[in-house]
Amino acid sequence: MSFSEGISDSAPGPTSSAAPNPSGRLSIPEIIRKKRDGENLQQDEIRYFVQAVTRRALQDGQIGAMLMAIRLQGMEPNEILALTREMATSGRILEWPEKWRGLLVDKHSTGGVGDKVSLPLVPALVACDCKVPMISGRGLGYTGGTLDKLESVPGFVVSQSPEQMKHILEAVGCCIVEQSQELVPADKVLYALRDVTATVDSLPLITGSIMSKKVAENISALVLDVKFGSAALYPTLESAQQLAQSLVSVGTQLKINTAAVLSRMDGPLGRRVGHSLEVLESLECLEGRGPEDLRELVTTLGGTLLWQCGRAGSLPEGTAHIARALDNGTALRTFQAMLQAQGVEADVARALCAGTEEQRLQVLRRAQAQEELVAQRGGTVQQILALPLARTLHGLGAGRTQKGQAINHRVGAELLVSVGQRVRKGSPWIRIHYESPALSDADRHSLQGALILEDSEPFAPSLKVVKTILPQTHPEMARRK
Structure with a gap:
């Protein structure tokens, strides 16, 4: 692998009503002041801030002030696009073999309680001939992070270099890793500080964080699970739809075939919440069992991705392919191989993926x-x-x-x-x-x-998935025009 430019800088940057700095020099306090006062930032100002974050040249207080200014004042679409671009190119843009073109896909969730979808979905996609280089995150606020769940498995290593990622994808087809000093290092700093500065729910920061990691992955297709409800970052369907449209717009402009699924998050997803318990429930899903709402999201998101990248002719066909991978054991075997490829001892991975629940609990340890x-x-x-x-x-x-x-x-x-x-x-x-x-x-x-x-009669619960937002460039959208 090598460094790659990945994205063109030809897109116009946001404009500012403020006069330029008379000295011609960029200043972090001045950039913070501009955003604090609701002014738009120039692309070079956003680049200067992100590069300073990447070099660790700023105090946490300065970064926190900027995050809060963005949270309170927002950003225009051009600013969000520039922020995403600069965050993505703060590290390496991954490069993959030409034969993988069109097969590299990923999914991201805006976070929810009991949301363990990535654990069964990633290996199920690989069982359907995709490649998934997932750069994931840790918990923000009260929501659990995919990396935290996986680290409940003894030996699992989330830190992998780009070269190691390529090796794992060649051997297994997928990996789930953290953003490192080489991969989106700016987001690694900002992500951790958002969690302790009450800026988790900022639309520009969410968009930049999610999409910068996906741009760095150099993938062809992306599906986003955007949650709404009392336990989501965005409580209403309308606000979640606004975030989904921002994500889809930025992804499309940055040459990723991006779709979004809006799903409910009032109650927990599945019946187990907590890192090791969610691993147990993910294993049930990988065996074709487990809660119906979890399976619904896994198959819907996976089916959407298979349709986006041309591995299925329709959404129902893609959904059926994912369901088959869960039911016939191929997704579970891929998950076991991924665990071993990322540091889990073979006997531990075998006990988790082929053992009884009691054997699994012995590995994960009960509270x-x-x-x-x-x-x-x-x-x-x-x-x-x-x-x-x-x-x-x-x-x-x-x-x-x-x-x-x-x-x-x-x-x-x-x-x-x-x-x-x-x-x-x-x-x-x-x-x-x-x-x-x-x-x-x-x-x-x-x-x-x-x-x-x-005091009412028993009833069947409603489905989690409410709406799907597709990019205007999607083949199905083109057929409708």
Whole structure:
């Protein structure tokens, strides 16, 4: 592999109403001031800021001030495009063999509670003849990160060089890695600081973070799972759609065939929340089992990608291909091979992918304490609110409250009931896994508020996927014109 320009700088930069610096020199405080006051930044100012972040030439306070200014004042589309471009080219743009052209795909989620989709989806895509060089992230706020989940597997190494990524893709077809000093190093710094500066939900920063990693991957097609609801970064369908359109627009302008799926995030995805518990549930999905809402998202997102890159003639056909890869064991075998390729001992990978749940728990290790809470009255489950659950688990050690903080991979929860199910008073509805700190009365009270019951007949829960946004350049869109 070698360094690659990857993206043209020919796109026009944003304009500014402010007079240029009389000295002709760029200044970080002046750039922060301009954005603080709602002015548009020039492309060279955005480049100067991103390069300073990459060189670690700024104090955390300066970066935090800039993040907050962007969060409060926003960015115009040209600024977002420039930010994404500069973040992507802060490191290497990966280069791949010509024979892989058109087969390199990826998926990204804006984050949710219990969202472990990448773990079964990535190997399922490989089973359908795609290549997936996923550069992923850690948890932000109360949402769990894919890398954190995978690091609950003993020996799994998320840090891989571009050369190692290429080797793993040649041998296995996929990898899931962190952004390193070589791959989008600017985002690595900004991502960590967003988590502790209350700037996680900024549309420009989300767009730049997600799309810069995907540009650096040098992929052909990308599908985005944009969440909306009470436990999502964007609570309403309309606000999530605005983010989805920003992501699709930037991806399309940067030559990636980008689509977005809008999905609900009011209740947890699946029935297990917490890093090691979500690995267990992902393995169930890879065996053709597990919760229906998880399988729905995996097959829908995967089917969309297969359609985008021409591996399927339609969305239903692509969905069927992904479902077959889950059901016939090829995705599970690929996942096992990926674990080994990224540092997991062969016997550990085998125990996880071919063992019983008890054998899997021996590998992942169970938390020292488990406690079940019971329904305080009878009724039909209308909702299980994800946000109180996520915040409680975050406080028990499943998330970070400061930069670089270690997390406890064993902290988590199992839902023992489903939406639409009738439950009796006194029956267990959730099991909490914890160590230190212990579960408190305040935690119990908060969790009980997450179970919403009504006196009604049982019902089938609604689907997670609500809408798909396709780029204007998609073949199907062209056929409709």
